[in-house]
Amino acid sequence: MSRIIHIVVRTVCVFWGMALLCALLGLGAVIYFNAPPSLQPPSGSHEALTIEPEGKVILEVRNGESAASVGRRLLEAGIIRSHYFWDLLFYIDKRYIKAGTYQLTLPVSQLEIRAILVAGRQILKRVTIPEGVTLKKMARILANEGICDEAGFLAAAANREILNHYRILGDTMEGYLYPDTYLFSPGYPPELVAKAMADTFFKRLAEIQHDLPDLSPEELHKRVILASIVEREYRLDEEAPIMAGVFYNRLNIGMALQSCATVEYVITEIQGKPHPEVLYTRDTEIRDPYNTYIRPGLPPGPISAPGMVALNAVFNPLSSDYLYFRLIDPAVGRHYFSKTLDDHIKAGTLYVKGPSL
Known part of the structure; x- marks a missing residue:
């Protein structure tokens, strides 16, 4: 009997010894293979x-x-x-x-x-999209920051499926991508970048216009176009609603908007020329649908990314009898508002808002 017990005990000891050995070997293998290589790989x-x-x-x-x-x-x-x-x-x-x-x-x-x-602890880069930039400049900023490819972003902003999702009437998302500071990972899909910026746009716009869902795509598009113009015209926040009111006054009587910003858009974005510091008569006579000096009504589409001030101004314009305004203090950004063309002419040389980038 004692012999049998001895055999059983020895067997159990051998079994647990083997189990412990296997466990130690397994633990050693885990430690070894989990550890990084002894030599750091070259860059x-x-x-x-x-x-x-x-x-x-x-x-x-x-x-x-x-x-x-x-x-x-x-x-x-x-x-x-x-x-x-x-x-x-x-x-x-x-x-x-x-x-x-x-x-x-x-x-x-x-x-x-x-x-x-x-x-999913990804690298996130902070990228700031300034107010008033165009879609092309926005794409350049994102590319320079390594967020997404410039051409890929422009293609995403013109993707008809994405445009239809947001009920955007234009050919691109120009004007519907909110200028803000975002956190994106490098190499982020351009479609998701565009959607994130559009989601922010409609979220911020809903803070201004509570009945936004009831607004038709046509009416919204008109207001976004006008907000993009106001964005490129105003310098002082308090003047933005006055400018919006001036533009509405002009639209209501069939008068040309005569926005310097639209002429600047033609020169820089369509003609690809440097941003002008001063506009001359020859500039305001450029034949282009976006030139609101020669074409009455709104231009075909937005000309920039409007921020909160410009959007709020267009949705809540200040009522007045003004039909004209002109920059009179470039250093401060103050404009002179007038009711007649004679007063407008007296205000002096035409200036435009400085380059957005």
């Missing part, structure tokens, strides 16, 4: 992955990319020891990684990388 560019000299890694996880694909790229760049351990982690825990752009600091373990990608 350089790989597939959607860049290793900077100071050990910073910029990793892009593309839309629809699998965890296995990311693991393969990490292995090829020398950031992880084994893609088998990487695949095992995602086999055990089925949570998905999130698309985006991430920053890692070497050395970094596989568990740390996985936690970052699963949580």
Whole structure:
């Protein structure tokens, strides 16, 4: 009997000893494969992955990319020891990684990388879109900040499906992308950038116009066009509602808007010339649908991105008998408002608002 007990005890000890050995070996394997390679990989560019000299890694996880694909790229760049351990982690825990752009600091373990990608802790860059910029200048700002491709953003802003979603009548989203400070990750899809800015536009506009859903796309488009003009004309906040009232007065009597800002738009955005500091008669006679000196009514579309002041001015204009205004103090930005052409002419040389970028 004692012999049997001895055999059983020895068997149990051997079993637990083997189990402990296997556990230790497994733990050792986890520690080894989870740890970063002993040698830090050299700096350089790989597939959607860049290793900077100071050990910073910029990793892009593309839309629809699998965890296995990311693991393969990490292995090829020398950031992880084994893609088998990487695949095992995602086999055990089925949570998905999130698309985006991430920053890692070497050395970094596989568990740390996985936690970052699963949580979606992306790099976010702060980018400011100034009031009064055009769609092209907006695209240039985003491209310079590395947010999205310039051509891709312009294509997204002209995407008919997106335009229809927001009930925008124009050929582009010019005027409907709110100028503000945004946080985007580098390489963010241009369609999502445009949608985020349009969502902000309609959210801010709803703060001014509470019955916005009842406004027809045609009426909204007219007001956005006018707000984009006011944005490029006013300098002092308190003058914006007066200017809006002047433009409404002109529209009501069939008078040309005679906006210097629309002439500037023709010169800079359509003709591609430098921004003029002074407008001359030859400029106001340029033959173009956007030139409101020779074409009565509103131009075909918005000429800039209106901010809150301009939008509020158009939706809440100040009633007056004024039909004219002219910049009389460029340093302060003060305008002279008048009821007659004679008073307007006496105000002096035509000036335009400075370059928006």
